Amino acid sequence: MGTSSRLRTAALRGLVPLGLVSVALAGCSTGSGDPAPTQTVTQTVAPSAAAAATPTSVATTPAPVQTPQPSATPTCGAEDPTSAIQQAADRLGAPAGIDGATWDTASAERDGYDPCAALSWVVLRPAMSTGSSPSAILLFHDGAYLGTATKEQYSFEPDVVRQSDAALTVTYRFPLAGEGNAEASGRAEAAYRWDDGAGRVVMTGDVPPTP
Structure with a gap:
């Protein structure tokens, strides 16, 4: 059964x-020996909170580079003042008090020359000069020749000292009464300043007395 x-x-x-x-x-x-079919369930998994919170990289534009503006530069003359020195010597004529003498342009003292300075100088002396030979101080503005520091050419080599870009002082030597050239102990000091507003050199102070 x-x-x-x-x-x-x-x-x-x-x-x-x-x-x-x-x-x-x-x-x-069931009608047969096979088991009933199993139902397949598909489950959709939501993304985790950590994955959803992952930031997305955003391309950024770099800040512009600020290029500094070049500072203003002064107008400069020739680096080599040889031509200006020769022209000045030609205008000066012969050194004062020395018959037949000429200016030694090749040996001119150029240490004070600055092609970009508001005021600079060159000391010009005669060829075959001695300690008491006259000198001429040539003045320059931005490398351009202006003329001599004084109208007269004084004996003995002057001592020129720069005070600023636009100013210098000159100490002149001369013999006092009763002194010979070797003992010359007299001193006179003059100051020279380039006046930009006036466009010229302003001189103050003293020069050696006229014999």
Whole structure:
């Protein structure tokens, strides 16, 4: 006797409740020996909070580079003042008090010359000069020749000192009364300043006395 027949018989006899019979029958009525197909469930997984919070890189434009403006520069003359020295010597004529003498342009003292300075100088002396020979101080503005520091040409080599870009002082030597050239102890100091507003050199101070 099969299981279902036994359960029906038992149920009819009152041994098995009819509810259990229905359950048993439902579990056995597959129609074959293969198990029932399993349902496949596809689950969609939401992205995690950490992944959603990952920042996205944003391209940034670099700040513009500020290029400093070039500072103004003065107008400069020739680096080599040889031509200006020669022209000045030609205008001066012969050194004062020395017959037949000429200016030694090749040996002119150029240490004070600055082609970009508001005021600079060159000391010009005669060829074959001595300690008491006259000198001429040539003045320059931005390398351009202006003229001599004094109209007279004084004996003995002057001591010229720069005070600023536009100013200098000159100490002249001369013999006092009763002194010979070797003992010359007299001193006279003059100051020279380039006046930009007036466009010329302003002189103050003293020069040696005229004999």
